[in-house]
Amino acid sequence: MSKSNSQSVRLPAAHMTWASRTVAGTVARTRRFLSRQLWAWPIIAVVLLTTLGWVVDGRIEATMEESLTSELKTLRDVEVAMLQTWMTAQEHNAESLAADIDVRHTAISLLQQGEGESTTPTNDEQTKKLRELLGPAIDSHDYEGFVVVDRNKVLASSRQEAVGLALPANMSDVVQRVFDGSATVTRPYKSLLSHQDDDGQIRAGVPMMFVFAPIVDDQTLQVVAALGLQIRPEAEFTSILQLGQMGESGETYAFDKNGLILSNSRFDRDLKLDGLIPENEPSILNLLVRDPGGNITTGFRPQVLRSQLPPTEMVKQAAEGNAGVDVMGYRDYRGVPVVGAWTWLDKYGFGVGTELDYSEAYKPLTILKWTFWGLLSLLAISSIAIFVFTVLMSRLQRQAREAAIEAKQLGQYKLEEKLGEGAMGVVYRGRHAMLRRPTAIKLLDADKVTEASIGRFEREVQITSNLNHPNTVAIYDFGHTPEGVFYYAMEFLDGINLQTLVDTYGPQPAGRAIFILRQICGSLYEAHCSGLVHRDIKPANIMLNQRGGESDVVKVLDFGLVKAKEEASHGNESMAGTPLYMSPEAIQLPGSVDACSDLYAVGAVGYFLVTGHPVFEASSLVDLCQMHTSEPPVPPSERLGQQVPAELEHAILSCLEKARAKRPQTARDLVRMLDACAEASEWSLDKADAWWSSHQRGTAPKSTGQSTHTDDNDATMLFE
Numbered sequence: 001m002s003k004s005n006s007q008s009v010r011l012p013a014a015h016m017t018w019a020s021r022t023v024a025g026t027v028a029r030t031r032r033f034l035s036r037q038l039w040a041w042p043i044i045a046v047v048l049l050t051t052l053g054w055v056v057d058g059r060i061e062a063t064m065e066e067s068l069t070s071e072l073k074t075l076r077d078v079e080v081a082m083l084q085t086w087m088t089a090q091e092h093n094a095e096s097l098a099a100d101i102d103v104r105h106t107a108i109s110l111l112q113q114g115e116g117e118s119t120t121p122t123n124d125e126q127t128k129k130l131r132e133l134l135g136p137a138i139d140s141h142d143y144e145g146f147v148v149v150d151r152n153k154v155l156a157s158s159r160q161e162a163v164g165l166a167l168p169a170n171m172s173d174v175v176q177r178v179f180d181g182s183a184t185v186t187r188p189y190k191s192l193l194s195h196q197d198d199d200g201q202i203r204a205g206v207p208m209m210f211v212f213a214p215i216v217d218d219q220t221l222q223v224v225a226a227l228g229l230q231i232r233p234e235a236e237f238t239s240i241l242q243l244g245q246m247g248e249s250g251e252t253y254a255f256d257k258n259g260l261i262l263s264n265s266r267f268d269r270d271l272k273l274d275g276l277i278p279e280n281e282p283s284i285l286n287l288l289v290r291d292p293g294g295n296i297t298t299g300f301r302p303q304v305l306r307s308q309l310p311p312t313e314m315v316k317q318a319a320e321g322n323a324g325v326d327v328m329g330y331r332d333y334r335g336v337p338v339v340g341a342w343t344w345l346d347k348y349g350f351g352v353g354t355e356l357d358y359s360e361a362y363k364p365l366t367i368l369k370w371t372f373w374g375l376l377s378l379l380a381i382s383s384i385a386i387f388v389f390t391v392l393m394s395r396l397q398r399q400a401r402e403a404a405i406e407a408k409q410l411g412q413y414k415l416e417e418k419l420g421e422g423a424m425g426v427v428y429r430g431r432h433a434m435l436r437r438p439t440a441i442k443l444l445d446a447d448k449v450t451e452a453s454i455g456r457f458e459r460e461v462q463i464t465s466n467l468n469h470p471n472t473v474a475i476y477d478f479g480h481t482p483e484g485v486f487y488y489a490m491e492f493l494d495g496i497n498l499q500t501l502v503d504t505y506g507p508q509p510a511g512r513a514i515f516i517l518r519q520i521c522g523s524l525y526e527a528h529c530s531g532l533v534h535r536d537i538k539p540a541n542i543m544l545n546q547r548g549g550e551s552d553v554v555k556v557l558d559f560g561l562v563k564a565k566e567e568a569s570h571g572n573e574s575m576a577g578t579p580l581y582m583s584p585e586a587i588q589l590p591g592s593v594d595a596c597s598d599l600y601a602v603g604a605v606g607y608f609l610v611t612g613h614p615v616f617e618a619s620s621l622v623d624l625c626q627m628h629t630s631e632p633p634v635p636p637s638e639r640l641g642q643q644v645p646a647e648l649e650h651a652i653l654s655c656l657e658k659a660r661a662k663r664p665q666t667a668r669d670l671v672r673m674l675d676a677c678a679e680a681s682e683w684s685l686d687k688a689d690a691w692w693s694s695h696q697r698g699t700a701p702k703s704t705g706q707s708t709h710t711d712d713n714d715a716t717m718l719f720e
Helices: 013-021 023-036 040-099 101-112 119-138 168-179 237-242 268-273 313-319 362-408 453-463 498-505 511-529 584-588 596-609 621-630 636-640 646-655 669-676 683-699
Strands: 145-149 154-157 207-217 222-231 253-257 324-331 339-344 350-357 413-421 425-432 438-444 475-478 486-491 495-497 544-548 552-558
Touching: 023 253, 040 101, 040 119, 040 207, 040 222, 040 237, 040 324, 040 339, 040 362, 040 596, 101 119, 101 145, 101 207, 119 145, 119 154, 119 222, 119 552, 154 584, 222 453, 237 253, 237 596, 313 324, 313 339, 339 495, 350 486, 413 438, 438 453, 453 475, 453 621, 486 596, 495 596, 498 544, 498 646, 511 544, 511 552, 511 596, 511 646, 511 669, 511 683, 552 683, 584 621, 596 636, 596 646, 596 669, 646 669
Parallel strands: none
Antiparallel strands: 145 154, 145 222, 207 222, 253 350, 324 339, 339 350, 413 425, 425 438, 438 486, 475 486, 495 544, 544 552
C-alpha cells in the first residue's frame, strides 16, 4: 500500500502556486484558522462590538433626529390636510347655499331694494326670507348665523343688530377674495356683537370665524354680494388642531403674521398661572407667540412687555412663507426649549405649527444610549467570559482528543502506523480488537473539529457506505470516542494511487490504462445510478491494489465532495473539485454537474495515464479554467510523441468534449467504447501479477497510501 502524502506525491509546482494565490484559497485558509482557533471568536466579537459601539453612537443621534423630523413633518402635514379638508368642506357648503336660486334672488333683491338705506320694510321681508331659506342648513351644520354683505357693509344677518354695520378693516382682504369669485374661510377674530362664551356668559369679543361664498348675478354674471356663515372656532377648527398633540407636551396651533395665537393652547391653565393670559379668557386671540428669552415655567420673567418681545423662530419663519422643521431646539411662547414643524397657509392668511418639548422629544435618545451602552458592556463582559471559557474548554477537549489518539485506541480499534495526513484528517493503519484484520482508520483532525467539518465527514462515510461495487472502497465502521474524536474504518488498501504510479513509472501501456479505466467506470456507474456525482475524480483518489489474489484492482476513494443529483441548485453554488480534472460546467455552473461531469474527469485521468501529463497545464488558475472551458485538448498521440491506439484516443477525447451531449452519457457507454479498443485484451492478469511481483521486490516506492482527502497535497480546490 502506497502513501499518498506530500513526500511521495509529485505535483506541478505551478499548480500549487496558483492554488495558494487565489482569493478563495485565502478565505478558505482564514476559515480553517478560525475553525481551529475557537478562542479567536470572542476577541473578534469584542473588537467588532467596540467598533460598532463607536459607529452606532455617532449614528443614534442622527437617526433620532431623522425620525423626529419625519414624525413632526408627518404630524404637521396630517393636521394641515385635515384642516384644509374641513375648510374646503365649509367652502363647498357656503357655495352650495350661495348658488341656491332662491337665496341668490333674495339676496340680489335685497341688494337692489336696500341701496342707500340700512333698513326698510322690504329689506326686513327679504332678510326674514333669507333666515327661512338658510335656517335648516345653519341648524344642520351648527353654524352660529349668517350675513349677506357687499364690499362695505352688512346687508342682511341672522341678527338684526348686525344689519348696516360696516365691515372691519381686517376683513378687506377676505372680501376682495370673495368678490374675485373664490369662497374662503376667515381666520378667527373677536366678535363685535355679544355671544355666549364657553362659560355661558353673554359678552362681546367671543372668538368667531366666517366662511364666505360669492353670490353671482344671473344677468351680469358678476359677483354682487357675499354670503357668510358664522362658525365657532372651538367647535371644529380648534378641535382639529388639538388632535395633533404628541406625548405629554406636544401641541399644534394656528397663528397669524403677528404671532397672535388663533386656536386654544394646550396649556391654558398654566398660562393663566404664569400671568400670560387673563384669568377669565382663553388663550385663543389673547396670546402672542413671542420668545420670552427664558423658561417662564421655571420662574424666568422677561423685563419688557410681551408685545415688544421677538417672535419665536417658528412664527418668524412661517410668517416669511417658509415651511420647515427644527429639531435642534428653540424656545416657544413659554420659553420652554422645543422642537417643531410649521407651514404657512397663504390662502387663509395664517400659519400652523406643531411643537414638542425638547426634553420629551429626546428622552428616547437618552434611554436608547444608556440601553445600548449597557448592553454593549454586558456583551463585552460576556465575550471576555466566553473567550476564557472557550480557551479552557478548547484546550481541554483538544488535550482529551490528542490523548485518545496517543493512546492508539479508538473504541474496538488499535491504531498502528500512520499512513497519511491531509487538510482535514489523518489515516492510520489499525486492527479491530476481535477481528484482527488490517483496517484503515480515518480520523478527523483534533484541531479541525467544527460543525461543518463533522457534517462533511459524516456525509462522506454515509454515502460511501451505501455503495457496494467492488471497485469502491468499503466502509466497515463509523463513530466517535467520548473525547470527541470522529473516525471511520475502511478496508485497508495495500497499493499505489495513480498519481504516484505515473509520477514514478511514467505513462502506462494502453492495455493497462483501459483495464484501469473500465474499473473506475464500474464504481461510478453504481454511484450515478444511485443519483450521486463524485465531483472529485483524479489520479490521487484512485488506488491500484492487489486484492483477493488478483492484481491491478482499482478502488475509487474519497466521496467527500459527492453531490446528489436531485439536490437543488441555488445559482450561487461554489466550485468544488480539482482544477486539473474539472469539467467546463463544473467551472462555469457548479450547480449543474452530473454524471457526464465525472466522465470528463475520467477522460482526464485516462489522458494522464497514457501521456504522463494532465490535459492542460498553466501557470495560473484562471488560465487553466479558461483552457478547460474553451481550448481543445492536444490529442494524446501528439502530446506523448508516439502513437496511441486510435480507439482509446477517441474514447478519451470523447470524454473531454466541452459539450456534455457529445460525451458518453453513462459510465457503461464509456466501457463499451473501451471494450471496442483492440488493446482492451492486451493487459492480462498474468502481466499484472508480473508487474506487481517485480515491483514488490524493491523497485516500487514504499507508499502504502490510503486516501486522506489531502486538499493541500493534491491541490483539491474546495470553495464553499
